[in-house]
Amino acid sequence: MHEFSSLLAKTFRELDIQLFQGRLADVRVEFSERMTSAAGRYFSRRKLIRLSAPYLRLHGWEKCRTTLIHEMIHAYLDVQGKPCGHTPEFRRLLKMLTGETSIYHREDMSPYARRSRHLYECPNGHRMYRKNRIRRTVSCGICARKFDPRYLIRYVGRVEETS
Ligand SMILES: [Zn+2]
Ligand SMILES: [Zn+2]
Structure with missing residues (x-):
């Protein structure tokens, strides 16, 4: 520079x-x-x-x-x-x-105006994005209406999106 x-x-x-x-x-x-x-x-x-x-x-x-x-x-x-x-x-x-x-x-x-989001996925492949990391244990809202440990969403990683 x-x-x-x-x-x-x-x-x-x-x-x-x-x-x-x-x-x-x-x-x-x-x-x-x-x-x-x-x-x-x-x-x-x-x-x-x-x-x-x-x-x-x-x-x-x-x-x-x-x-x-x-x-x-x-x-x-x-x-x-x-x-x-x-x-x-x-x-x-x-x-x-x-x-x-x-x-x-x-x-x-x-x-440069990229925002990164966090990608999560349930065992059945439903994907969801969050602005921030989820701190709690959460199950998939599509697979189960209430909390269900069979459908816990797992953290996939950070993805970039162009705004
Ligand atoms: Zn100006
Ligand atoms: Zn699901």
């Missing part, structure tokens, strides 16, 4: 001069390994842009650069004391600078 961190810093300074009149001099930028829910985020109080390292690995530098510009627009509005959400001005700048009209990057993170 180190090579990309310096590329990021360099690109950020260049874009600041080219597109934002150098007004983002006080804004910092960094990669985060833990950011998996979004491609990037701007933290107004800390004047910090954080980009997702998993997103970079998944989609490559070009898309990451577009995300960087997206976040820089948030920062640009913020340092001028303007509302820095996805306002009409934000959308206008985004379209102008990136050609993008979509403000959401979330769907691009879908391979």
